[in-house]
Amino acid sequence: MTKYDKIFKSQKISEESLSPEEAVAAIAVITAIVDSSVEDLDTESLADILWEFEVFDEYSEEEMLETVDRLVAIVEDEGLGALFNTAHASLTDEIVLDAFAAGVIMLLDDETLTIPKQKQPYIKQLQQALELEDIEAEEIIKEVIAAIEEAEQAEEYADTEQDAVILDEFGQQIYQSPLGNFIVPIPVTTEQGGKIQSQEGIVGFSDDVGTLLRIDYYPLPPEYLETMESQGQETYLHSILIEKYLPQAIFAHVEGAEIKYTEYLQDTLKGYYYVLVDMPKGSTISKQENNGNAIRLDAYRGLLAFINGEFLYIVSSQRTFFSDDIPGSILEEAEDIKQNILEFVETMEFS
Known part of the structure; x- marks a missing residue:
């Protein structure tokens, strides 16, 4: 009994x-x-x-x-x-x-x-x-x-989202970081279910058609900048992104997630460390099963880490695979998502 x-x-x-x-x-x-x-x-x-x-x-x-x-x-x-x-x-x-x-x-x-x-x-x-x-x-x-x-x-962050949105001189909605380190045009629209979710050090833009653009930003104390100088930027960004960020932000929450591609990009001003992660059932978009339950779709997530001023940025974008989508090769998918992130970064104005 x-x-x-x-x-x-x-x-x-x-x-x-x-x-x-x-x-x-x-x-x-x-x-x-x-x-x-x-x-x-x-x-x-x-x-x-x-x-x-x-x-x-x-x-x-x-x-x-x-x-x-x-x-x-x-x-x-x-x-x-x-x-x-x-x-x-x-x-x-x-x-x-x-x-x-x-x-x-x-x-x-x-x-x-x-x-x-x-x-x-x-x-x-x-x-x-x-x-x-x-x-x-x-x-x-x-x-x-x-x-x-x-x-x-x-x-929790509903009020923050409202306070952080301003209009530029042309009436376009702009998101401004609470720390004043960047502003960026909002890349989603209410017509497509656009949402802004923000908390300390993070802002994400998403909608109902699969868009996800997220900015993580961290102020770097002088000793961190000294560590980066001694290690070299590529080694430092690799360590931050692959050994610290991914295990906490993705691997701990998406079973079976794994890195499929990495690349270090160097231009005249700064370096970028880029990673593509395969995320089975890790999309922010779900589909309804016949039993009424919501199942998250598969996705690729691209992440780009770089330093600007005294801040570390990790900007990420999602590629959701809907039922009729056929993934391209890893190189093709990695390149497409990387370009999407770089184009988004170009819209950011740093202080």
């Missing part, structure tokens, strides 16, 4: 019927109160979280709250086991993964975005009850965490 047998081994069936969408919400309600009580449940917050799920796109905020209140009433009248059995019978194959995701999001720790150890037996039993393979469950957990991180980042 386990503490969750009252749910997963119950024989009770609710007298109420549920739609598939209501069944997804029911899993969230059950999970939210399984280790506490109905009285502790914040129904408004739970409804707000569920309203972000695609399966509830047709629901108004009021309808979402009414649904949660109805499910809570079933728990109070008939118990968790009756609600779970009815929800399980009402789920369709297309949204069973959404139901598991709804359970996952109820358990994640707000600070660490992990499932606490004491909650793991429950999520494992929920997975088994929904007849999900381990690999399916693990993928859903990763996707839920990634979605939360993306939403938190967008919210």
Whole structure:
């Protein structure tokens, strides 16, 4: 016997019927109160979280709250086991993964975005009850965490984005660095879903058609500049980009990512170290699968590191492979992305 047998081994069936969408919400309600009580449940917050799920796109905020209140009433009248059995019978194959995701999001720790150890037996039993393979469950957990991180980042830097956008004398939108070290014309448009995401030392421009242009910038203390002079610029930039930046910014987040091409470019004023990285399922663009889940597309990421003034810059661009795209040779792809980055760098005005 386990503490969750009252749910997963119950024989009770609710007298109420549920739609598939209501069944997804029911899993969230059950999970939210399984280790506490109905009285502790914040129904408004739970409804707000569920309203972000695609399966509830047709629901108004009021309808979402009414649904949660109805499910809570079933728990109070008939118990968790009756609600779970009815929800399980009402789920369709297309949204069973959404139901598991709804359970996952109820358990994640707000600070660490992990499932606490004491909650793991429950999520494992929920997975088994929904007849999900381990690999399916693990993928859903990763996707839920990634979605939360993306939403938190967008919210955290929303004000920064507005403050950093100015208009030039021709009315063109310009992004200005908070540190005053550069300005750059914004390379995306709202018509194509253009977004600006910024935080300390980073600004990224992206849209719905696959564009990603990102600028990472770091002020260099005098001792760093001395190190670069002693090592030589090529060695220094190689060390920064390949040994420090890529492991933290890409390899730690994209399984199977690997360097496919490197090149050092030297002009009369400065040197550039360029890298092309293959990123399986690492694009910022996702596609919807038949089951309703979003799967990230494959992509190449080009990164160009250089020094300007007292700042190190790493400018990157993404090439997303949509379903009909056939990659060219590594050399062709590396050259195309490199030229795209260099053209973008040309639009930057440094202070």
